[in-house]
Amino acid sequence: MPRFAANLSMLYPELDFLDRFEAAARDGFAAVEYLFPYAYEPRELAARLAAHGLQQVLFNAPPGNWDGGEKGLACLPGREPEFRAAIGSALRYAEALGCPRVHVMAGLLPQGLDRAAVQPTYVANLRWAAAEAARQNVALMIEPINTRDIPGFFLNRQDQAHQLLAQVGAPNVKVQMDLYHCQIVEGDVAMKIRHYLPTGRVGHLQIAGVPERHEPDIGELNYAYLFGVIDEVSAQCGWDGWIGCEYRPARGALAGGTSAGLGWLNRPA
Ligand SMILES: O=C(O)C(=O)[C@@H](O)CO
């Protein structure tokens, strides 16, 4: 089986955020990821990780005005100073938490501008951020997100992300391949895993059932099969990343919390 990280922004909604670390460790997770650490002091989060023997494997850079609907700053012309400050803040947390990956959300296409118009801003921002992150050995993730969950998001497809990586030209910028988004936008998920993992340009995977974004064993994707594909391809190409469990528990919500819905994780292959 691949290595799984608990996404603490979505799992364990029945607990306060800081109590989700202990719950994840109790359920056998060795690693966690979540959207944003910024509401907490780095040392408070580092203490939770240490107390429960967990690794932090991913979090997101500040995305702009999240409550106001913003979903990242990277593609927004004129917001470069804010983008740079956001990366600075993310890298300070990454250092304190020993976290090797930061997800840099692309952002929504500004009114009246198309992809081609904002692409130079996106590429220039990522080049700058990649150089900063490289100094402390951090990799930056870019994630294609489906247009139903986030209409107007700049980055939607795996091929688009890999083309952008080629333009950015920095080895520490990689794709966060979320199979939930990939299935909704593109499908053919097993073949995309076979194609993209061996390129060395996928830095992180994430999973959820499709279409409701519940447990991986609810919905149209056969994750038991896909985990077999990931294991097979990883053995061939040496991919050794983590898979973030980024779903809203449904079974658990009905009976016994998130832990009760983790049967898919503990099932022998
Ligand atoms: O929504 C997702 O998928 C993510 O991975 C988040 O980091 C961005 O909303």
Ligand SMILES: [Mg+2]
């Ligand atoms: Mg995701």
